[in-house]
Amino acid sequence: MAxxxxxxxxxxxxxxxRRREILNYLALQERPVGDIVDALEMEQPSVSKHxxxxxDVGLVRARxxxxxxxxxxxxxxxxxxxxxxxxxxRYWRHQLLKVKDQAEEKSGAxxxx
Amino acid sequence: MAxxxxxxxxxxxxxxxRRREILNYLALQERPVGDIVDALEMEQPSVSKHxxxxxDVGLVRARxxxxxxxxxxxxxxxxxxxxxxxxxxRYWRHQLLKVKDQAEEKSGAxxxx
DNA sequence: TTGACATATTCCCATATAGGCATGTATTGT
DNA sequence: ACAATACATGCCTATATGGGAATATGTCAA
Numbered sequence: 001m002a003x004x005x006x007x008x009x010x011x012x013x014x015x016x017x018r019r020r021e022i023l024n025y026l027a028l029q030e031r032p033v034g035d036i037v038d039a040l041e042m043e044q045p046s047v048s049k050h051x052x053x054x055x056d057v058g059l060v061r062a063r064x065x066x067x068x069x070x071x072x073x074x075x076x077x078x079x080x081x082x083x084x085x086x087x088x089x090r091y092w093r094h095q096l097l098k099v100k101d102q103a104e105e106k107s108g109a110x111x112x113x
Numbered sequence: 114m115a116x117x118x119x120x121x122x123x124x125x126x127x128x129x130x131r132r133r134e135i136l137n138y139l140a141l142q143e144r145p146v147g148d149i150v151d152a153l154e155m156e157q158p159s160v161s162k163h164x165x166x167x168x169d170v171g172l173v174r175a176r177x178x179x180x181x182x183x184x185x186x187x188x189x190x191x192x193x194x195x196x197x198x199x200x201x202x203r204y205w206r207h208q209l210l211k212v213k214d215q216a217e218e219k220s221g222a223x224x225x226x
Numbered sequence: 227t228t229g230a231c232a233t234a235t236t237c238c239c240a241t242a243t244a245g246g247c248a249t250g251t252a253t254t255g256t
Numbered sequence: 257a258c259a260a261t262a263c264a265t266g267c268c269t270a271t272a273t274g275g276g277a278a279t280a281t282g283t284c285a286a
Contacts, residue, residue, distance in 0.1 A: 002241030003116065003273045004129065015128040016117065016244085020197065027204050033263060046245065048264050067253050067262045075204035082202065084133065085195035091140055091188035115271030116243045129274085146233060159275065161234050180232045180283050228286090235280065242273085250265070256258085 007056040010077055014059070018042065019050050023073050026060060030072035120169040123190055127172070131155065132163050136186050139173060143185035 006012045014020055021040055025031065031039075036047050051071055054060040058077040063070045119125045127133055134153055138144065146164065150157050164184055167173040171190040176183045 001274050002239095003119075003243080005242065006116075006244095011130075011133075012128045015125045017124075018244090020124075024200070027201060034261095043246075044263070045247080045265080049244075052264080064252090069263065073201070073204065075201040075207075078198050078201045079205055081194065082198035085191050085198060087137070088140060088186070088188040088191045089195065091186065092192055094188075114244050114246095114269095116273080118272065119274095131274090147231095156276075157233070158235080158277085162274075165234080177282090182233065229284105230286105231282100231284080233280100233282080235278105237278085238276095240274100243271085245270100246268090248265105248267085250263100252261100252263080254259105254261080256260105 006053050010057050010059060010081055013053055013057045014078075014081065016050070016053075018046070019054055019059075022047070022050055022054065023059060023078075026071055027073040027075060030063070030070045032065075032068035032070050034068070036071070119166050123170050123172060123194055126166055126170045127191075127194065129163070129166075131159070132167055132172075135160070135163055135167065136172060136191075139184055139186040140188060143176070143183045145178075145181035145183050147181070149184070 004012055006016065014023070018040070022036060025036060025039060033044065033047055033051065036042070036051075037044050040047070042050075051060060051062070055062060055071075058074055060071045061074050063072075117125055119129065127136070131153070135149060138149060138152060144152075146157065146160055149155070149160050149164075153160070155163075164173060164175070168175060168184075171187055173184045174187050176185075
């Protein structure tokens, strides 16, 4: 079996740096495809393909206005990622405390035990 | 060009569900490979390969003890993901407000700046 | 040394890209 | 209808898997 499809979920979709750039850009305000092409200096077909992936996993929404398609980031679809990473927050916080304790011990400031 | 390597960064590494499971499991406490195999019901070579990827991007640390290799999640390496997703927090918060607020303005969507 | 145990690596294969290029489609203006 | 604009999709290729099976490596015990 090969790697999971980028359209399988948000985790796979945001693994691509270009797509994260697009999401960042479209979070500020909705934009037509041409704006993304200009702003991020990517090929138009490439942008369209990335948008397709992002749309398939619900990370962006699209709206047609005449010849243009306006896309915007659907931040809500990023919440699962945020929540998953958040479960590790207490662990790195714990690690920071450890580093701090060690530093204090080395400086002989407050020796425990 | 193909997709970026899973070892290119943490974003690519955690795109795989099995690897996220491993990270969750190893966050609680360090474990030898065999425990992961039993707990997550994966093939041993598969676990070793995933651990290799996770180690290459710094998401886990390893320590040998006799014949066993103890792995543990390095939560700190997950912070960049947490921070990236966090930049969207205010947007989904904003979207929640919008749901209540059905007011609609239709213009000024795309202006080049 | 020999054998057993715990992991790691290699090989093979089907699959899923992502980029470049060409082309198709939808919409508007004349 | 025809041309132009704005996107979307198709095709091709090099590449990077991830799973399974087999094998290699490392460590300890007798």
